[in-house]
Every structure is written in C-alpha cells, then in structure tokens.
Amino acid sequence: MLTNKRLILSHFWLAFIVFGAALVLGAWQMFERSPLNAWHFNPEFYYRSVTAHGSAMGYVFPTLIAMGFGYAITEASLEKPLVGRRWAWAGFFLVAVGAVVAMIPVSLGLASVLYTFYPPMVGNPFYYIGVVMVVVGSWIWVALMPINMAVWKRENPDKPVPLAMFANVAGSYLWGWTAVGAALEIIFQILPVALGLKSTIDAGLARVFFSWTLHAIVYFWLIPTYIAYYTILPRAIGGRLYSDAMARISFILFVVVAMPIGVHHLFADPQVGAGFKFMHSVFTGLVALPTLLTVFTICASAEIASRLRGGRGAFGWVRALPWQNPILLATALSLVMLGFGGAGGLINMSYQLDASVHNTQWITGHFHLIFGGAIVIMYFAIAYDLWPHLTGRALESFGLMRTQLWLWFTGMIVTTFPWHYVGILGMPRRMAFYDYANPAISPQAFSVSMSAVGGLMLLTSGVLFLIVLIRGQRAPASEAGAYRFSVPLHMPARIPVALNSFGLWLALMIGLTVVNYGYPIAQLMVLNETNVPAVYVGASR
Template identity: 60%
Template sequence: MQGSSRLVLAHFWAAFATFAVAIPLGAWQMLVRSPLHQWIAPELYYRAVTAHGTTFAYVFPTLIAMGFGYAVCAVSLGRPMRGLSLAWISFALVIVGAAMALATVAAGKANVLYTFYPPLLGSPYYYLGILVAVVGTWVWIGLMVWHVRRWKIDHPVLPIPLAMFATAVGALLWGWTSLGVGAEIAFLILPNAFGWTSTIDPGLARVLFSWTLHAIVYFWLIPAYIAFYVLLPQAADGRLYSDKMGRIAFLLLLIFSMPIGLHHLFVDPQIGAGFKFLHTVFTGMVVVPTLLTIFTICASLEIAGRLRGGRGPFGWIAALPWDRPFVLASGFSMVMLGLGGASGIINMSYVLNSTVHNTQWVTGHFHLIYGGAVVIMYFAIAYELWPRLTGRPLAAPKLVRLQLWTWSVGMLLVTLPWHLVGVMGQPRRMAYYDFSNPALASQGVWVTVSAIGGFVLVFSAALFIGVLLASHRGPTAAISPLKFSLAVNPPRRLPKSLNSFGIWAALVLALTLANYGYPLAQFAFLGKSAVPAFPVSQNDRR
C-alpha cells in the first residue's frame, strides 16, 4: 500500500484494541440494570458508561477514519504518502490523549459521561486527554488536505479521485466541527477544573458542545459512505452508478451537517425557539445526501445484479453475491441505516422530540446508526484491507459471515427494544430501574431481550478480533492490490464546483456564523448564567 501499510495497520489495531475493551463494558452495563441482575452502585455504572462512550466517541472511530484516510490517500492518489513521520506523531498524540482520558475514567475521577456537560466536573486530566487526542487528529487533517492540494497542483485538470475527495471532505468537516468541543474544553472547562475560575456557564458549554455533537456523527459516517461508493460496487462485480452524485452527496454533508447542532438542545431554555426552528430546517437538509447515497448505491447494486444475470424487478437482489463479506455487510448496513434514519427524522422534529427526549429511544437511535450501520462497515473495510496489509488471505470466510450476521442480529436485538421502552417512557442514563414497580414491570422483558443482544455483540466482537488475528498467521499469497470502483461514466473532467473545496468551505463558514453567531454571542450580554461547577469524582464528593 505505497509504503503506508504499517501506519494503516497501527491505526486499525489500536482502534480494535479499544473496541475489544469497550464492547464488553457496554454489555455489562446493559446486564446490571436489567432484571437479570441486582442493582449496583451507580458510581460504578457511570464510570463504565463514561469509558464506553469516550472510547466510541473520540477514540475508536477517529482512529478508523485516520487509518482509512491514509489507505485511501496512498491508493487513490497512486503515490507514496509524504510526511509519514508527522502521521506517526499524530497517531502518538491520539494514543497518549486517549490513554490519559481513559486512565482518568478508570480511576473513577471523571464519571461525567462522554458528553461531560457542565456543571458536572471531573478531573482536568480527562479533558486534557481528549484535547490532546483532538489536537492529534488536526495533524491528520493537515496531511489529508496537503496531499489533495499537492495532487491538484500536479494534475490541474484531472478530477480528484472520488475516494480522496470524500476523505478530504471528512477531514475538513472534522477540522471545523472539532473547534466547538476544543473551545469548550480549553476556555470553559479546563480553567474551572484547574481552579482558575470559580464558575462555569452550562448554557454556553452546551452550545459549544452541540457545535461538535452532530457533525461528529457524520465524521464517523463518512468512512462508511466512502466504502459504499468506492468499494461496494466493485465487490459486487458492478460499477458505481454515478461518480458525480457521490461528490454532491459528500459536499452536501460538508455544508449541512455542521450548522444544525442546536437540534440537540430542543429543551434548553437558553436558546430562542426561532433558532431551534432554523436548525430543524437545516437538519432536514442533511437527509438529502443520505437519500442520494441510498439511491446511488441501490442503482449500483442493481447494475451489478443485472450483470450477474438477475432479472425482473427484484431478481437482481437475489443475484447479488451475498456470500462476499463486503456485500453482506453493506446489505445489513443499509437496513440499519434505514431504520435508524427513520428514528432520526423523529428526533429532529421539534414536536416529536419532546416525547422521546432523554429516553432510551435516543440511545437506541444512535446505537443503531453508529454501532450498527457505521461500525459494520468498519468491519467490512477491515476485511477488505486486511489481505492487502498483511499479504495473507482472510482466514475463515464462514466465520466472517457469521460475525457479520451476529453483529447485525445483536445490534437489532439491542436497539429495537430500546426504541420501544423509550416510547414507554424509560429515561436514558439511569444506573438502575425498579422493575418490581407495576408501572415499569412491562418494560422488564424488553430490557432483558436487549441485554441478551448485548452478549450476542460481545460474541461477534470476539469473533471479529479472532478472525483478524488468525489472518496474520496464514500463508502468504499473491493478493490483488486494492482498487476502487469504476463509475459507469468515469468523469474525465469535472466542473470546479465538484472538484474543489474553497468556496464550499466559505459557505460552511457563512452558515455557521448565521446559525451559531447569535446563540453564542448572546452569552456575552445575557450574563448571570454561570454557576459553580459540581465535582462528580468519587473523592471530591462530600
């Protein structure tokens, strides 16, 4: 892989190591608050939730996006990456930051959940760790953008390869959106955690966090979308239906996934209702690139199915090579994306949101989208890359299929009951529920089902790690190099709007100012909203 194999492999293994720890934690949390287990001390529960959330929000997907970005950069631009030492420094920063944050959590000094909403306050080393990891990713952003620029200077009229175009979109998106949480930590939380300020403004902190909170999900999603566009059509023996549609979808994600974060603050009193409506409208726009993607990918699969002899309105679906891990994973991913997307549209509605706000419904929604639709594509990417990285074929194809099946079934078992009990009124972020209460008893059976689903996921995760480990040991073989799907009409030249970022980045800036300018600026003159922080670490509590 143009000399980047070790770098890519390091990122993926680091990511999967954190994954292997955080998945059993998640299953344990579901077990201890289900009717199958006695209540435990809430402190322990929140400590585990913080570790699980911190890993899956800031560490695991970040490492995957970075590693996959390096792989795409080397393969799609067709030349070795430059600045490898910088890439290793960035990797080290992410690892050191993550280790610092997670060690603080493990010590019980930062039971603040991964959203760490002030005035809850944990140890400063937790926030510092996250900040170091985020700064590490900025080096990666710089490398991705620099490689695209350099390639464009050398090839002024050629289209940037779609995979690299999309990776650059992901990098730019993350760069801009990570500023919110970065500013929150650097200017509000750390000064308070170190004792330099006596109060903290929870409203301002929540607005800054919302700046990051929604777009970060699209940052997680982009590697999965890239895989849909550039790996799936080829894996199914077909071609990409439209290269340009892909570019439009990624640009729309860049433009619309950032200035919409206030939809996480629908019940927050510090935001005027007008701004909540404004963000709802733009949240609606973010559905568009997903619908474009579903259309394009289904069309590409239909091409593949018909090339393989499928006939009739649905015969092409049966003709697809479902035994191939990539196709199978993508099929599951589409199902979960459809279900999770539908619940997401309910969340973004100002009115419907009030019925599901802060219930298990929300937890079900983001686990289905991210833990289901996105993470299963991370598996597919790993299975696709592994032979190219190790020079050995993937071990045990049957186990690979079993792994993908169990992950999907497990995730549906976990999340569908959560949606249901959420509608029944079960609040999220609770350490225990009293199922002996007749009013809650009917939820017990569903909570039990989802706890069982959690252990199906643990089994699947173990299988996944096992297959990857075993694939390092097999005999070496000649492996075809990684290639990206061809479009039906590969673009020879592209208009500037589909082959550059400058003006779009300016539009993102303008939209951010328009949608976030006043909600942030109001704190300068509203005043009187800062409060003393509330330390939650075990030893600070009276």
C-alpha cells in the same frame, strides 16, 4: 500501492483494541441495568463505565478508523506515498497517549461525567486534557489530507481528484471544523475550572458549544462508511459505481449542512430561543438529502453488478447478487439499519415529536442503531477488505465473516428495537438501575432484558471479528495485488471545478455555522449572570 502499511495497520489495530474493550463495558452496562441483574453494584461503577464506553467509542475508535482508512485511501487512490509520514505517526501517538491519559482518571472514578462532559459537573483535568490530545492528534490527519490532495493536484493539473480521496478530504474538513465546538468548550470553559483557575461556568453556553460538535461528529463517523459504500462495494461485487458526480454532491452536502443543525439536541433546553431551534430543525431535514441520494446510487450500483452477472427482472436481480461476499452482506445489513435509524432520525428532527422521546432510551437506541449498527458494520467490511493488502496475507474465513456480520446485525436489532420501545414508554436514559418493582416501570422490564441479550450477541460478534483479523495476521503470505477503488459506470468527461475542490463549500460550511450559531453563542456570552458554581465530581477538594 500501500507503502505505509505499518502506519495504517497500527491505526486499525489500536482502533479495534479500544473497540473491543469498550464493547465489553457496553455489554456489562446492558446487563447491569436490566432486571436480569438481581444485585446492584455501586452505581458509581456504572457511570464510570458509561464515561469510558462513550469516550472510547465516540472519540477514539472512529477517529482512528477515519485516520487509518484516510491514509490508506491517500496512498491507494493517489498512487503515491503519503506526504508527511512522520507527522502521521506523531498524530497516532498523540491519539494513543491521549486515550490513556483520559482513561486513567476515568477508571479511578475521578471523572465520571460521561463523554458529553455535562458542566457544571467538572472532573479531573487529565480527562479533558486526554480528550484534547486525541482531538489534536486527529487534527494532524485533518491537515495532512488536504495537503496530500493539493500536492497531487499540482502534479496532475488536468485530472479529477479520485472520488475516494475527494470524500476523504471532505471528511477531514468536516471533522476539523466540527471539533472546534467541543474544543472551545473544553479549553475556554471546562479546563480553567478543572484546573482551579475559575469556579463558575455557564452550563447553557457549554451545551450550545457541545451541540456544535455532537451532531456533526456523527457524520465524521459516517464518512468512512459512505466511502466504503461508494468506492469499495461496487468493485467488490464486480460492478460499477452508478454515478461519480452524485457521490461528490452527497459528500459536499455533508460538509455544508452537518454543522448548522446541532441545536436539535437542545430542543428541550431553556437557553436557546424558538427561532434558532426552528432553523436547526429545518437544516436537520436537509441533511437527510445526501443519505437519500446515497441509498439510490448504492442500490443502482448493486443492480448493475447483478445484471452483469445475469440478474433479471424488476426485483429478480436482487437474488443474483453475490450474497457470499461479506462486503455485499455488510452493505445490505448496513443499509437496513440505516433505514430504520434514519427514519428514527427524521422523528427526532421535529421538536414536536422530539418532546415525547427526548433523553429517553429511544435516543440511545437511535444512535446505537446508526453508529453501532449502520456505521460500525461497514468498519468491519473496510477491515476485511483492506486486511490482505495491509498484512500481505490472505483473509479466508469467509464463513466466519458472514456469521460475524449476521450476528452483529441481529444483535443490534435485538438491542435497539426494545430500546426504542421503552423510550416511547418514557424510560429515561443514563440510569445505573431502575426499580422494576414499581408498577409504573415494571412493563419495561422484559424489553430491557431483551436489550441485554442483544448486548451479549454484539459482544460475541465482536470477539468473532477479532478472531478473523488475528487469523488473517497468521495466514501464509500471499500477494493481494494493488488496492483499487470502484470505477464509475460513465466516466465523466470533465468534472466541474465545484465538484473537484472545496473552497466554495468550506466558505458555506463556516458561513452557515456562523449564521446558525453566532447569535445564540453571542447572546449567552454577554449574559454573565448565568455563570453558575462548578460541582466537582470524584476527588474531594
């Protein structure tokens, strides 16, 4: 029962428009820095483009997907209209206006600081103000999700919260708390300098604050994907979800251990001591746990669907799966990319191995494989699954959908595998171009060209995706029926309070963050001599 279709559709459309624009920039960057490009542009254009690509893909696109999908889940799973519709629209407009406010200085070259900010470099204040508006807009969603759950719980005191809603609220809490790190950095450190009220900044402290956001933000991007694995896939292929309780445990684990691990981004940094790097390394290991649990549950759910269709044998059931179904195809491809990306992540987790890949192209390859690959391909699947319910029109280009998904998968592999490889060779990240004539660098040239070809495949796939959606908007009207989520194989007779509420887990989330971040932050805050002069970029001041 989706009543606010326009609200949800607006989120998805804006998300995919932003995604399309950022994808063009990404493909151009891949070409620009490769040996295929004989003529170099002004390198400043490259960094402008990277800033826009990162900000759009990291802050705007997944946030809008999480918000739009979150509203859809609220209405469909709780079977009642969204509470706080006006607030939701306000949040949407804040995100939209914030994105524009941030992108104007970036496109003028006044804030080429990349989406990770990098103080003491400081750009035009409107870039940061725009980003804050996007985050504040999303915080409205963060507030609305638990409110809707609470209202529903009060009306249905004896029923367990539907899994999709439970996971959705978990995602909202996770984002609400993880965004605090970057918010503190922008509001208390960068903005006063950008506005000219202060001229010095502690770059080390800023990096610690940012790491609080930078890692867990990936799990915020990931949550809609996992929700789709658990609550869309089994239904879409005519099966059952293997386990409802394990799904809840996985989402809870993300909420609890996603935050106190961010310092693994700072393994090579001088401003955090070895002890806390060790702590964060251990917790990073723990965050592999929900993913291992998820992979098992999803594969088992697929097996159930296959056996219901007559699939036999220890592995023969894989063939009996409905491979024509785009949701199944997307999930399978997503899990393959998650496998490779996750293995890479376990390598990054240990500071010994990290030393050989830190800030090389390996890292760029790693997060593109996880986010661009495993996560975004499920965003496509979510859109394909939801579209008929949002537009009231059938989405029937199944062949085109499968081509699009395969092309995205292939493109992502062709892009990221060579990227990983040149990273091991030591190729540094974030450079506008390389001197491929240098004998130390020339062995990397072929791989970089291959990545550029992969980028082009991704761009083509992105265009196909938009074509499928636009076709869907123009198809003749047809009633899609009520939007449903998958049903567990064994409906639990009762759900323990701990798996049906968040109080305990939020306390752990905040507590662990304070334990793992409190001391490094406090230590750097009392260290005044590390405030260094800001370096303004772009405009001459």
